[in-house]
Amino acid sequence: MPKQTFFNLPEEKRERLLKAAYQEFSRVSLDEASINVIIHESDISRGSFYQYFEDKEDLYFYCAHLLKKDEKEQVDNCFREANGNLIEGLKRTFDYLYDTYMSGPNKDFYHHFFVNMTYRRSRNIYEEENHKKQHAHKHVYTDLIAILDLTKLNFASNQELQEFLQYTFQMIHWTIARVFLKNLSKEEARRDVNQRLSWLENGIIIK
Template identity: 40%
Template sequence: MPTQTFFNLPEDKQQRLLDAASAEFSRVPFNSASINNIIKLAEISRGSFYQYFEDKEDLYYYFFNSLKKDSRKLLEECLTEANGDLFLGYKYYFPKMFKMITEEKHAEFFRNMFLHMDYRTSRKVSPGVKKRECTKKHGDLKGHLYEFVNMDSLNIEPSEDFHLLIRLLMTILFQTIGDTFAREMSEEEAVTSFNKKLSWLQDGVYLKK
């Protein structure tokens, strides 16, 4: 998170720094991004940058959070629309998530993020659920993703397996979006690919006898 010094800046100066971050992180992936380019575009000194942010990563994830619509809230809405059906909820969620990241003016930022996503980034941007949220008693989980899912329909141990299942679903979603950018897939192709993978997880890949 930025320091209080950053939040004390006039809004136009804050925005100038975020605009510089947008330009640089859209130009190249995170690992290739240059603080020198960012401070040059933002017209600030390197010393000032480190008064506002701990490092490049701190700025990167703050910039991401300033962009994103509430993806967790969107997932919760889709699960509610699906009456708690986890897999149907994700079928509703994927095309909305797809539009959110491919049709915005920051599409190049998201392209770089998904094409070069690693484990750390996937954990940072996922609207999933943490293991500690699942280890609480069911009744204590109000406000967490758990309460939006009909657990009776899933053959898992809620307190141990739910966060693993959500992480697996988000991995499939992120991998599909990465493929979409890499292969320049259409929305229809991306949705078809995601739903196919989802059906493999839900129904298995063996022929029914």
């Protein structure tokens, strides 16, 4: 998470630094990314950089967090378009995330993320609010749950539903990671997601 000195900067200077960061993290992986390139492109000193961020990982997580914040409203819209149907909303979410990650304006950033991220780093990004050292999954999906048609869901508690959503979103991201790593087509990836959602929706035990 940025230090307060970053937020105290004029908006133009913040945007210039973030633009340089996105360019560098889209060009190469996090491990290969150069702070020198970022500070050169954003026209700040190395000392100033460390007044704003702990290190390049701190900056990277913040960039990823901003992208994830931008995704949230669109994901909620997927469930609105599905009239609150949980499974249909998840299917629409896959289509939206696939298109965003594979052909959106930040596709190169996502490519390096999915191809080069370690498990530890991916948890830092995809466990909501982790950058604030909070246990995020307890209240991440409040807005989304408000959209769902709960009358057709068999969860004993709100916490169970939270955990189910966390699991299914992780499954969707894991499937998209396989798209990057194994060069799956959208149809192949969608088939995998739909199959797993069918297992969850219909069960696997014949009664």
